[in-house]
Each structure stands twice: as C-alpha cells, then as structure tokens.
Amino acid sequence: MHQLSIAGIMAGLGAGEFCSEELTRHYLERIERLDHRYHAYISVAAQSALSEARDADRLRRRGDAPALCGVPIAHKDIFCTEGLRTSCGSRMLDNFVPPYDATVVAKLKQAGCVTLGKTNMDEFAMGSSNETSYYGPVRNPWDVERVPGGSSGGSAAAVAARLAPAATGTDTGGSIRQPASLCGLTGLKPSYGRVSRYGMIAFASSLDQGGPMARDARDAALLLQAMAGLDPRDSTSADRPVDDYCAGLEDSLEGLRVGIPREYFTAGLSAETEEAVRQALAELEKLGARLVDISLPHSSLAIPAYYVIAPAEASANLSRFDGVRYGYRCEQPRDLNDLYSRTRAEGFGEEVKRRVLVGTYVLSAGYYDAYYRQAQKVRRLIRQDFVEAFAQVDVIAGPACPSTAFKLGAKTADPVQMYLEDIYTIAANLAGLPALSMPAGLASGLPVGIQLIGDYFAEARLLNVAHRLQMATDWHQRTPAAID
Amino acid sequence: MMQWETVIGLEIHVQLATQSKIFSGAPTRFGAPPNTQACAIDLAMPGTLPVLNEAAVRYAVMFGLAIDARINPRSVFERKNYFYPDLPKGYQTSQLAHPIVGSGHVDITLADGSTKSIRIHHAHLEEDAGKSLHEDFHGMTGIDLNRAGTPLIEIVTEPDLRSAAEALAFARTMHAIVTSLGISDGDMSQGSMRFDVNVSVRPAGTSALGTRTETKNLNSFKFMEDAIRFEVERQIDLIEKGQAVVQETRLYNGDTGASRAMRSKEEANDYRYFPCPDLLPVCLDQAYIDAVRAQLPELPDARQRRFVSAYGLGSYDAGLLAAELPLAQYFERVAEHCGDAKLSANWVMGELTAALNRSDLAVTACPVPPEGLALLIQRIIDGSISGKTAKEDVFPAMWEGAGDADGIIAARGLRQVSDSSALEELVDQVLAQRPEQVAQFRAADDGKRKKLLGGFMGPIMAASKGQANPAMVTAILQKKLSD
Numbered sequence: 001m002h003q004l005s006i007a008g009i010m011a012g013l014g015a016g017e018f019c020s021e022e023l024t025r026h027y028l029e030r031i032e033r034l035d036h037r038y039h040a041y042i043s044v045a046a047q048s049a050l051s052e053a054r055d056a057d058r059l060r061r062r063g064d065a066p067a068l069c070g071v072p073i074a075h076k077d078i079f080c081t082e083g084l085r086t087s088c089g090s091r092m093l094d095n096f097v098p099p100y101d102a103t104v105v106a107k108l109k110q111a112g113c114v115t116l117g118k119t120n121m122d123e124f125a126m127g128s129s130n131e132t133s134y135y136g137p138v139r140n141p142w143d144v145e146r147v148p149g150g151s152s153g154g155s156a157a158a159v160a161a162r163l164a165p166a167a168t169g170t171d172t173g174g175s176i177r178q179p180a181s182l183c184g185l186t187g188l189k190p191s192y193g194r195v196s197r198y199g200m201i202a203f204a205s206s207l208d209q210g211g212p213m214a215r216d217a218r219d220a221a222l223l224l225q226a227m228a229g230l231d232p233r234d235s236t237s238a239d240r241p242v243d244d245y246c247a248g249l250e251d252s253l254e255g256l257r258v259g260i261p262r263e264y265f266t267a268g269l270s271a272e273t274e275e276a277v278r279q280a281l282a283e284l285e286k287l288g289a290r291l292v293d294i295s296l297p298h299s300s301l302a303i304p305a306y307y308v309i310a311p312a313e314a315s316a317n318l319s320r321f322d323g324v325r326y327g328y329r330c331e332q333p334r335d336l337n338d339l340y341s342r343t344r345a346e347g348f349g350e351e352v353k354r355r356v357l358v359g360t361y362v363l364s365a366g367y368y369d370a371y372y373r374q375a376q377k378v379r380r381l382i383r384q385d386f387v388e389a390f391a392q393v394d395v396i397a398g399p400a401c402p403s404t405a406f407k408l409g410a411k412t413a414d415p416v417q418m419y420l421e422d423i424y425t426i427a428a429n430l431a432g433l434p435a436l437s438m439p440a441g442l443a444s445g446l447p448v449g450i451q452l453i454g455d456y457f458a459e460a461r462l463l464n465v466a467h468r469l470q471m472a473t474d475w476h477q478r479t480p481a482a483i484d
Numbered sequence: 485m486m487q488w489e490t491v492i493g494l495e496i497h498v499q500l501a502t503q504s505k506i507f508s509g510a511p512t513r514f515g516a517p518p519n520t521q522a523c524a525i526d527l528a529m530p531g532t533l534p535v536l537n538e539a540a541v542r543y544a545v546m547f548g549l550a551i552d553a554r555i556n557p558r559s560v561f562e563r564k565n566y567f568y569p570d571l572p573k574g575y576q577t578s579q580l581a582h583p584i585v586g587s588g589h590v591d592i593t594l595a596d597g598s599t600k601s602i603r604i605h606h607a608h609l610e611e612d613a614g615k616s617l618h619e620d621f622h623g624m625t626g627i628d629l630n631r632a633g634t635p636l637i638e639i640v641t642e643p644d645l646r647s648a649a650e651a652l653a654f655a656r657t658m659h660a661i662v663t664s665l666g667i668s669d670g671d672m673s674q675g676s677m678r679f680d681v682n683v684s685v686r687p688a689g690t691s692a693l694g695t696r697t698e699t700k701n702l703n704s705f706k707f708m709e710d711a712i713r714f715e716v717e718r719q720i721d722l723i724e725k726g727q728a729v730v731q732e733t734r735l736y737n738g739d740t741g742a743s744r745a746m747r748s749k750e751e752a753n754d755y756r757y758f759p760c761p762d763l764l765p766v767c768l769d770q771a772y773i774d775a776v777r778a779q780l781p782e783l784p785d786a787r788q789r790r791f792v793s794a795y796g797l798g799s800y801d802a803g804l805l806a807a808e809l810p811l812a813q814y815f816e817r818v819a820e821h822c823g824d825a826k827l828s829a830n831w832v833m834g835e836l837t838a839a840l841n842r843s844d845l846a847v848t849a850c851p852v853p854p855e856g857l858a859l860l861i862q863r864i865i866d867g868s869i870s871g872k873t874a875k876e877d878v879f880p881a882m883w884e885g886a887g888d889a890d891g892i893i894a895a896r897g898l899r900q901v902s903d904s905s906a907l908e909e910l911v912d913q914v915l916a917q918r919p920e921q922v923a924q925f926r927a928a929d930d931g932k933r934k935k936l937l938g939g940f941m942g943p944i945m946a947a948s949k950g951q952a953n954p955a956m957v958t959a960i961l962q963k964k965l966s967d
Contacts, residue, residue: 079531080529080530080531086530088530093530096530098529098530098531099524099529100524100529102531197531197533198531198532198533199531199532200531201530201531202530202531202762204761205761205762206761232535233533233535234533234535235533235534235535235536235762235763235764236761236763236764312758313758313761315565315756316563316565316573316574316575316756316758318574319565319567319573319574319575320528320530320572320573320574321530322567322569322574324569324572324627325527325528325529325572325627326527326529326530336569340567360756363565363756363757363758364754364756365754365756368756368758372758
C-alpha cells in the first residue's frame with residue numbers, strides 16, 4: 001500500500017480496495033517501526049489521524065468525498081496545526097500548541113487529507129541539511145550516513161522512506177527543491193503569493209512559499225491544487241484564479257523552448273550531477289523541446305543578496321519569540337533584559353542566532369544603505385534577468401543542487417559551504433518565480449535533481465514538463481534500496 | 485536680562501475610531517477586561533499575518549484632506565524594531581519614508597483674535613502598543629494587549645509654535661478637527677489623543693534653533709501645557725546658569741508637575757526601520773481620494789460660519805459651539821426643537837456646559853437629551869415658567885433624572901401665574917395694604933417711580949410663592965398705579 005502514489009491511493013480508495021483507516025494505520029505502523037532510522041517526524045498524530053481517516057471513510061460512504069478524501073500526508077513542522085504541537089524545529093517552540101490551523105493545513109483538511117504528523121526541519125527553516133533542528137538531524141533514506149537536505153528534510157525523508165505518501169514543505173531559498181533533489185522527489189516551490197503564508201511560521205516573509213513534496217509531478221499537481229489560492233488573511237497572496245494543474249499534465253512539449261542558463265553549469269557543479277542533468281535535458285529534446293542557451297548575468301549575486309535580505313527579515317520576524325507570551329522562557333529571569341537575552345540565547349540554536357545577528361547588523365544605522373538597500377537593488381537585477389530570459393524561452397532548466405547528498409557533519413563547520421548548497425535555487429525565491437526539482441537519475445547510487453524554473457504563475461506548465469519527462473523516464477520511480 | 489523665544493513642535497498620536505484594529509479583526513472598544521480584545525494576530529502568535537483595515541486608511545485620508553495636505557498615492561508600512569513586553573511582535577508597524585499624508589497646514593486662532601498658520605510636516609498610520617501594568621502584580625508586570633493594534637495617526641508639525649498657549653490652541657484645533665471628522669472619539673481620558681512635545685529656546689531675534697528635548701506621552705491638554713511651561717523654564721534656567729541643554733527624551737509627571745530625563749540621544753534606540761514584507765504598499769488613486777473628499781463632513785471652521793449666518797449667533801459664541809462636533813450637534817438639535825437659536829446657544833454654553841463640567845461628563849453622556857432641554861426653553865418662551873425658575877428648579881431636577889420639564893413643572897407646581905384676573909386680584913390686595921407707598925409712587929417723578937415699582941414687586945411675587953409672571957405683574961402694576 002505504501003508504494004502507491006496519491007493518484008494510486010485515490011483510485012484504491014475510490015474502488016473500495018482499502019479504506020483510509022487501513023491506509024492510515026499502515027503508515028502509522030511504518031512510522032512507528034521505521035522512523036527511528038530517519039527521524040523524519042518530530043510529532044506523530046496517531047490518534048487524530050485515525051479519527052480523521054474514519055471521518056474521511058464516512059464521507060466517502062455518504063458519497064460526499066472531497067478531492068483528496070482520506071489521503072494521509074505529513075506537514076512540515078513550520079505549519080501551525082490546531083491542537084498539535086508546532087515546534088518549527090526549535091527549542092523555542094517545543095511547547096507551542098497553536099490554537100489555529102495554517103491556511104495550507106486547513107485547505108488540505110478541507111480537501112480530505114489526513115494529517116499523519118509533523119516533520120523534522122532545520123530550526124526556523126534555516127539550514128540546507130536538516131542538521132540545525134533542535135530535535136536532531138534527519139537521515140537520508142538513500143544513505144543514512146548522509147543528509148536529506150533542508151530545511152524541509154523531514155518531509156523529504158518521510159516521502160522517500162514511504163513514511164508518508166506526500167508532504168508539505170516550505171522554500172525560502174531552496175528548502176523544498178534541494179531536499180527533493182537529494183531524496184529523489186518532485187518538489188515544487190510555487191510563485192510567491194500562490195500559496196497562503198498564513199499560519200506558516202515566517203522565516204523571510206518576502207521569500208517564503210509553501211509547496212508540495214511528492215513522488216511525482218501528478219501528485220504534486222494534486223496537492224498544489226488543494227493548497228493554492230487567494231487568502232484574505234495573507235495580504236501578499238495572489239488575487240488571480242488558480243489554474244487546473246492536472247488538466248494539461250500530458251500536453252505535448254513539441255516546440256517548448258527550454259532555456260539553459262550558462263551560469264548554472266560552471267565550476268561548482270559536480271561532474272556526475274552535470275551528466276545526469278544533461279541526460280535529462282536530452283530526454284526533453286527527444287520529447288520535442290528545443291534547448292536555448294541563455295544567460296542570467298547576475299546569478300553570482302544571488303547568494304550574497306539572499307544572505308542580506310533573508311536574515312534582515314528574519315531578525316524582525318523572530319523578535320516575537322521573547323519569552324513573554326508563549327514558547328520557551330528561561331528559568332528565574334532577574335529582570336526584563338535577562339528574560340529577553342537568556343530566553344533567546346537558550347531558546348535559539350547557533351544558526352538562527354547567526355542569522356538574527358547578521359540581519360540586525362545589515363539593518364543598523366550606517367549599514368542599511370551598504371547592505372540592505374544594495375541587496376534590494378541586486379534583487380531587482382536578478383528579477384530583470386528572468387524577465388528578459390522569459391521573453392525568449394518558456395521554461396528554464398538546470399541543476400537543482402551542485403552535487404548529491406553529502407555526509408552528515410560535512411558542512412556544519414563552514415556556514416558558507418552550506419550556503420552554497422542553494423546556489424541554483426535562491427534566484428527563483430528572489431524573483432518570486434515558480435520552480436521545481438524532480439529526479440534526473442542517480443549518481444553513485446544517490447538521486448540527482450533537475451530544476452525547472454517557470455514564468456510567474458506558470459506552475460501548470462512546469463508540472464506539465466515534469467510529468468511528460470516522467471512519462472518518458474523512470475527516475476522518479478526509483479526507491480532507496482534499504483526501505484522495506 | 486535676555487529675552488528668550490520658545491520653539492515648539494508637536495507629535496500628536498490620535499486613536500482612530502475604527503470598529504476593529506488596524507491589522508486584525510479584534511474590536512477596539514476601551515475598558516474591556518485585560519486581553520479579551522486581543523486575537524492571535526494582536527498577540528503575534530507564530531505564523532499570523534497582518535491585513536490592513538481599510539477604514540483606517542480612509543480616516544487618515546479624511547484627516548489629510550481636512551488639513552489641506554497632499555495625500556501620497558503610494559505609502560509604505562515599515563517595521564520599527566524594538567523589544568518591549570507590550571509590543572508583541574518585537575516591532576511596531578508604522579510608516580517612515582513614505583507616510584500616507586504629506587505636508588499640510590492648520591490655522592489656529594490666537595488670544596488676540598489673529599490667526600496663525602501651523603505647518604504639518606506629515607501624518608502617518610501606525611499601530612498602538614499594549615499596556616504594561618505595574619501595579620497589583622507583586623513586583624511583576626502584567627501585560628494587557630487590548631490596545632495593541634489600535635490604529636493611530638501620528639501627526640507631526642513643523643517647529644512653528646512659539647508658546648505653550650499656541651501649542652494649546654493648536655492641540656484644541658486638532659481635537660476639534662478629528663472629532664468633527666468623526667475619525668476619533670477624542671476622549672483624552674482614554675488615551676485617544678496623546679502628545680509628544682519638542683521644545684527648544686533661543687535668544688529672541690536669532691534664527692538658529694537651540695538644542696531640543698522631547699517630552700513624551702502627555703495625555704491631556706493641561707499636562708501638555710504644563711510640561712511645555714516647565715521645560716521652557718528649565719531650559720532658560722540652565723542656559724542662564726551657563727549650562728547646556730542636553731538633547732534627550734523626558735517623561736512628565738502630572739502629580740509633581742515636573743519632568744525627568746528618560747534617555748539621552750546617545751542611548752536612543754536604533755529602530756532599524758525597513759519595509760514590512762507582510763503588507764503591500766498602500767496605493768490610492770485620485771478617484772478614491774475624490775470620493776473620500778466628497779463625503780467629508782463639515783469642519784469646525786465651516787460650521788462656525790454657518791452658525792453665524794444661519795442662527796445669527798456672534799462669531800465668538802458660534803466658534804465655541806462649533807468646535808466640537810458632539811456639542812455642535814447637541815446645540816443644533818436644541819435650536820431646531822425649540823425654535824430659538826440664541827436662547828439655545830445661551831443655555832448650551834451656560835447651564836448645560838457648567839453642569840457637564842461639574843459632573844465631569846462628555847456631552848455625549850449628558851443625562852438631559854437635547855429634546856428635553858428644548859422643551860424647557862419652550863416653557864420659558866411661552867411664559868409657563870420664568871428663566872429663573874428654569875435655571876434654579878426645573879433644569880437641576882431634569883439633570884437629576886426627575887423627568888421632563890412639563891412633568892417637573894406640574895409635579896412641583898412651578899407653573900407661573902399668567903391668568904390676568906388672578907394677578908389683578910393679587911396686585912389689588914398688595915396695593916390695598918400699602919396706601920402710603922401708593923401715594924408716594926403717584927407723587928414721584930418718572931425716575932423715582934421705577935425704583936418704587938420694585939418695592940411692590942417683591943411682596944407680590946412672595947404672595948404668589950414666586951409663580952406670578954413678572955412681566956404681567958409689572959404691566960398690571962403700572963396700569964393700576966397710573967389710574
């Protein structure tokens with residue numbers, strides 16, 4: 001049962017081959033039995049999941065089944081879930097039980113999804129290896145000595161190890177696409193504003209975007225369909241109709257212009273990753289697509305600009321964690337300053353503190369113009385690069401990450417090495433464009449991801465390209481050897 | 485001895501009278517039990533996001549139009565970062581580089597009757613913080629977030645004011661404008677209007693500005709005026725002693741009438757303002773601004789002119805009645821119901837205002853409705869009671885809730901006797917008892933007669949237990965004595 005995609009689950013549930021309660025029980029049993037290997041989950045919601053599954057089964061018997069009725073999924077622990085602890089991977093929120101659901105959670109519930117639990121993640125989504133989590137690292141199901149990527153590493157590992165059919169993730173600089181790439185999944189970061197950020201704990205508000213992490217493009221399309229849409233509670237959510245993401249999945253790619261940015265195939269890219277990506281591009285050509293050499297001249301500025309803007313926003317977003325109203329509070333504060341400084345010193349991990357300090361610094365009087373304002377200018381240039389590129393091509397394709405999954409601890413000593421993991425993914429966040437990563441084969445037994453970047457709100461086109469590629473190849477069907 | 489000139493700039497925080505908060509749907513009512521009017525957004529729960537209240541924008545635009553200001557077509561909310569327990573997000577959402585209201589001006593009337601134009605630098609929208617409660621918590625601090633997120637406009641003047649009196653006149657004018665627009669209840673006791681005063685002094689006749697201090701969070705006209713006077717004296721004193729004024733923020737204590745330094749310029753926060761990524765820029769087109777302008781209510785100036793022309797009031801009286809919308813509305817309803825605007829004006833400015841002040845009540849909480857006062861005035865006009873009876877007996881009883889004018893007059897037998905045969909009988913009686921005075925009167929010349937006539941009025945009014953219509957008694961007396 002756990003080998004079924006969401007599409008397969010929907011067919012099985014619809015045909016009465018099994019019910020949601022059986023399926024949910026099966027997944028809960030797997031989590032119970034296997035997750036100690038991966039540590040993909042922070043919280044497992046066994047009781048409520050079974051009760052939701054029974055509700056879904058009742059709805060189905062009544063003939064009132066919504067789109068994803070009875071489909072179990074996992075949520076990244078950054079999405080607030082009513083009555084279910086939402087830690088954001090931090091000691092700061094270890095005791096936090098939200099009294100509300102994030103819009104994404106509410107919409108997926110409405111669509112009939114059952115919540116299996118909350119997945120592990122880098123603390124406050126700050127990290128590319130899932131090693132900054134207060135709850136300990138997540139291990140990659142393809143090789144438990146290696147990282148699953150981050151920050152949505154728990155979601156990626158859960159789906160790859162078949163401990164959930166699919167999961168939600170969030171992506172501020174690559175946090176859906178990079179773990180999807182490292183774990184062999186299809187993960188989509190939608191256009192900024194396509195998915196509501198309400199109830200999704202903010203890291204960098206102008207970059208954060210929630211999206212699906214699934215086994216293939218069709219499953220990603222099914223999930224995105226339920227997640228997307230205008231939300232009156234998020235002023236930055238887009239007021240435009242949601243496309244039908246499944247309708248055009250099989251559209252022909254004949255004549256599709258695929259831009260290949262030359263800046264994405266340079267020194268930092270490992271040879272075997274490049275080879276796999278080139279092979280996937282050749283498959284696209286076979287499907288009728290035309291590869292077009294393009295330039296995104298400001299690509300090298302993406303990481304420096306990101307590491308000014310994201311920490312700046314984070315430094316303000318994380319100010320609310322002050323020990324006054326909820327979350328962690330230090331023992332026996334002597335006075336107000338002691339309450340603040342010890343609560344935050346003890347409640348936040350190293351990487352979070354590093355970014356809060358950087359963000360505070362770049363916004364300070366005397367530094368604002370040199371850093372924050374300059375980074376915003378760079379951001380406009382990067383956006384302009386894409387606008388010009390999309391005048392010539394329909395989608396842009398390249399690697400999702402410089403290499404395959406690395407060993408735990410390999411990059412923890414050097415933050416800059418870690419930051420370079422997101423070298424190909426960050427630009428789409430800065431520009432607000434939709435982008436996905438999907439499997440493009442294996443290198444030394446580890447998954448390689450190819451990234452597709454689309455024009456604004458062209459999620460349907462991205463999913464179409466991904467699905468056609470998956471119809472022609474079987475990379476997405478490979479599973480880690482070790483999982484049962 | 486050197487003459488000093490005072491230079492004052494004001495920052496005024498005005499709470500906007502919207503139903504809900506500026507970025508959440510929680511209600512803004514004052515006085516609810518602590519933390520019962522704060523929702524997840526006001527508490528800055530993780531993942532919550534602000535959504536701008538359109539009414540707050542409209543109110544700010546109304547204010548801008550009322551002070552003849554430029555309405556910026558694009559304004560931007562920014563985050564002002566600092567830690568304080570009653571600031572849940574750790575930043576205040578405010579506006580800095582791109583405020584909604586640009587430069588404007590307001591005319592104030594000075595004591596000598598002349599007017600002076602005060603320039604407004606800008607006005608911006610922002611959210612209020614909660615309250616820290618330091619009493620009753622045994623050395624701990626309580627936090628009440630009911631007020632957190634209440635919409636404010638902060639109005640910033642140029643340093644155009646030259647005395648505490650000018651600052652007071654300006655503040656009162658501002659109060660009149662925001663209450664007339666209906667964008668604020670203007671209730672100072674509930675913190676609806678708070679002042680920060682920037683004060684410096686310089687030798688009269690010089691143009692360079694002296695070092696200024698800012699005294700913050702003054703929540704009444706009186707405190708504002710007193711704090712300015714205190715600060716001006718303090719600064720002159722320092723300079724005359726050869727010491728320097730230090731640029732600093734000061735806190736005024738209404739109980740002692742003095743202020744103390746809170747923090748110096750060096751200790752000032754670096755607020756690290758940056759545009760709030762959770763909110764879109766506020767973009768207003770001309771059609772929107774025109775639509776708000778078309779619905780702008782009457783402003784105090786225009787109302788004063790109308791009171792002069794429509795009701796024939798003097799300019800001063802009209803100004804007093806027109807300044808505050810609730811009083812102006814009260815007056816107009818009284819005048820409309822009783823038909824005598826001047827008498828209505830006298831009553832509203834006289835007895836009514838005095839009674840309100842004695843009870844420390846706003847006119848909106850007046851126990852006597854305008855229709856009730858109008859009825860009382862009608863009873864004076866139709867001669868049922870004298871003005872004296874109205875003031876001394878009927879109005880106080882109405883104030884105490886004893887019923888309407890007619891009921892009180894009837895219940896207490898206050899109706900004045902206007903029946904001419906009854907009055908003639910009374911006059912005859914009194915004259916018959918005083919033949920000598922009658923003879924004296926008849927022998928006197930016109931000048932003395934007026935005074936002697938008063939000698940009969942007293943006993944007649946006494947015999948009628950004060951209910952005789954004085955005008956009729958005078959007429960009857962004159963007729964009888966000249967017979």
